[in-house]
Amino acid sequence: MSGTGRVRRPRRPVALAVVLTAAIALLCCTGGTGAVVITQLAGAEEDNLAMNAFGCGVDTEIEVDGDLPLVAPYGRAQMRNAAVIIRVGKEMKVPPRGWVIAIATAMQESGLANLPHLGADNDHDSQGMFQQRPSMGWGTPAQVRDPAYASRKFYERLVRVDNWQRRPLTVAAQRVQRSAFPDAYAKHEPIATQIVNALTGGAARATGDTTELRCTTGADIAASGWTAPIPGAVGSGFRSTRRPNHQGVDIGARKGVDIRAAAAGRVVVSHCDPDNRGRLSCDVDGHPGKGGCGWYVDILHAGNVITRYCHMVRAPLVRKNQLVEAGQVIGKVGSSGNSSGPHLHFEVHLRGDRSKRGATDPVPFMRERGAPLKGHG
Structure with a gap:
């Protein structure tokens, strides 16, 4: 912890993946979480199919005034808050990697809920999605309970963290939050990635150093935090008929x-x-x-x-x-x-x-x- 509406459904994203082919010799070798369920409200099935075509986001405005995709176990109010986090990040020109980090942080701090002062159950004077503390200079109680304000304050501190896009999510989040449980953020990264993809048409698959939402290539690191280990092409595949015990x-x-x-x-x-x-x-x-x-x-x-x-x-x-x-x-x-x-x-x-x-x-x-x-x- 640190010292209501809709998402406009974007146009269906066009898959940007390009199939590359290469002649490569067959090489011989041996190799030594709960499911995330994405559901869509009525009328959005085509968007879901398009997202599964591995698009890398669509450059449209994120709004919070209507139907929105749901990512289990989070409901409409939580997804609305996630949409606000993404919209603020986009407005501030924070790359999509920051959206994933911010959402994962809010998942840990509040379950993506905009919490009031909880009285005797409160940890100091922490409030809002990011459990920001007015006494520590984050803003007034009313401000830190404003999802847009709280998101902006989080991003302002995140982008000042050296090399934040390449650091483990839990390290980047902790540099902002100063939590008593610094390792807890990491477990939320996979579902935070799913939420960003669901609300943006796949932006967690975009390269992590731009807001242009272009697909990763080469040594780029995606907003999800993943990158290809080497630039070579795949030859022998996973558990083929010829090699059923090939585990990679x-x-x-x-x-x-x-x-x-x-x-x-x-x-x-x-x-x-x-x-x-x-x-x-x-x-x-x-x-x-x-x-x-x-x-x-x-x-x-x-x-x-x-x-x-x-x-x-x-x-x-x-x-x-x-x-x-x-x-x-x-x-x-x-x-x-x-x-x-x-x-x-x-x-x-x-x-x-x-x-x-x-x-x-x-x-x-x-x-x-x-x-x-x-x-x-």
């Missing part, structure tokens, strides 16, 4: 290319994966059938998502328990472990489950977050 995708790249963290998080694994004979032999190129990921890293992200990066050419550049920012270089492409040539084996795991039971196809996962893997836009 292979992305082609030359040896030594930078591998970047796909999102901010905490390193949970950074070491050499033993081969099939139990040997730690990651400092040499591997071969098919050798077994193991070679040098690899696992990173835990918001929402209990884990990403895995295998076959690095040498020891990773990050250590266990280190906090990393989105896009931070964590290692170099190589061919260690069970590999037939230089590439990145990239996995995504849900529910904090690092086993094959938690693995999900990285292609749709990354695309939905505005960070499509090359060749699969």
Whole structure:
């Protein structure tokens, strides 16, 4: 905690994804939250379908005077407040990443409700969506209970945080809020992303450094906080008929290319994966059938998502328990472990489950977050 109406339904967004193709050799390797439900009010089904076509937002004014999409478990009043947060951010020319951070913060502080002074249940004199304290200079009680005023004050402090767009959401939010529970914001990031997408036609998939709502490309970081780990194209896919136990995708790249963290998080694994004979032999190129990921890293992200990066050419550049920012270089492409040539084996795991039971196809996962893997836009 820190020291009513409608959203005008925008025109249906046009999917901006461009399918890129590339001839790439088949590479051999091995890889070592509650559901968010989006519902629409009557008459908006077409907009929902268009949003699912992976648009990256539409440049129309956000209003709060009518029907609005709902994102469970939040109701109309909360979604109205979220729309105000987005509208103020857009008016202030804060990039969409800021909208996600602001909404996630308000989810933690008030459940997106515009709370009055709660008397004996109040934490000091905290009030409003962001639980801002009049005694700490945030404004008068009436001002901090005005959603537009409270949003503006939040953004004014957020944009003064150094490198705020690349920092973990919980770090950026804490620099503004000074909460007694600084790690609590992170768990709201996935649903905050869904809310921004629902209210804007997919703006959480837009590049994080502009208000133009253009789709991410290359090393851009989406407003969702995600980015592609390397620029190469996907070759071997997830659990194909030929390779049913392939728990990720292979992305082609030359040896030594930078591998970047796909999102901010905490390193949970950074070491050499033993081969099939139990040997730690990651400092040499591997071969098919050798077994193991070679040098690899696992990173835990918001929402209990884990990403895995295998076959690095040498020891990773990050250590266990280190906090990393989105896009931070964590290692170099190589061919260690069970590999037939230089590439990145990239996995995504849900529910904090690092086993094959938690693995999900990285292609749709990354695309939905505005960070499509090359060749699969």
